[in-house]
Amino acid sequence: METYTYVNIFETKGLEYLLLICFLLLFVLLVRYLRGPHRD
């Protein structure tokens, strides 16, 4: 009986989803950073 399974983050494209989530978070931070103290 198999009680333990590995989930391959590469084959499930999990890494790509994580990367995309990181991108979205960092994108928001970048836009906030670019707005900065000097607003147009």
Place this chain on the structure above:
Amino acid sequence: MAEGRVMAEVRRLGPFLAAEMRPKGPVLTPFNLISIPIILLGLGILVVRFTKGLGSVTNLSQESPWGLWIGFDVITGVAFAGGAYVITFAVYVMRLEKYKPIVRATVLNGLLAYVFYAGALTLDLGRPWNIINPIIGNDFGYNSVLFLVSWHFMLYMFAELIEFSPAVAEWLGAKRARRILSGMTVGAVIFGITLSTLHQSGLGALYLMAKPKIHPLWYTEFIPILFLVSSIFAGLSMIILEGTISHRVFSAQVDEKRHAGFEDMLFGLGKGAAIAMFVYYFFHALVFVHDHRWRLIEGFWGAWYLLEIIGLVLVPCFLFAYGVRNRRIGIVRTAAILALLGILMNRLNISVITFNWYSPHHYYPTWQEIVVTLMVIFSEIWVFRWIVLRMPVLRAAHELPSRGTLGTSRREPVPG
């Protein structure tokens, strides 16, 4: 009566154009002294190329049929010209009026880039007279990316010509023609943006069929998307660089008010470039993970790839962001130069450097190819300078020359 007036205007046009042909500044400048010999040498090489064939002046072969003239002039030059569709989208579609003062210079730059760089395609064709085939239908290749690219280049040049034509009408004092041409601008802009998004990505699609030839670090089925996104910040960086040089060289053409607002415009462009580069970098990261490229990051090609992606994409992206936030114009300009180098490197990597990377007989451009490339660049700068010194490109758009030739004899301000 009307016919007589037209004839009188046409008769006045001759002396006006003759006067405009005279040099408007000093002739013996360092730029002229460097560029004239290179242009003359380049013309001589072209005579040899067209009389004795491509093999007489290039290192092109059946194995490497596309060299520097395609890799730099067409593939890179068209990316650098991307600023025209980006800035016209910002001004005419998004109504970001603060960029309006640079629209004409950018569109002119884009138009000339297409005429000269895309025109350099003709030099690279073994049978240059066949360039007309996709247009006149001798051999419509509906499934060919080149068919799309050739039609788009031609149509986009017309669209940009229409976008720039009000400046020509103002130069000639043709008030009625200017009003008609200005009315066509928005339509031409929308048409031009549509064409640009397609052929910027289409240039990348040309390489989809070369999968076995391009190094796997650079080949991806997403090349068209990467080409499109990179053309956005390539265009913006080119505007920053070209605008900086133009504002120094043609400072007499720019009034004080525009000088004052120029840096603010550059910061806005830098902000756009930072965002576009960030998106581009993550597209690359996704492709990297998707294709499991870790195993390829080794040796020379791995280091070369990291230099491009980290050194000339991520670093300038951060520099743009830092420069914009802290209002450091020098850093924004440095970032623009690095970003342009990154685009140059990326496009040459795909089209020339990593093309046939495994082959023992690698392609290197001859000195003649380099001279002709320099000739194309210098010729474009010459024409750009000629137009900027005569037509209302950098100076206020509503100004009309004091001596007109066509249209009306009365000089009234024309709505901008």
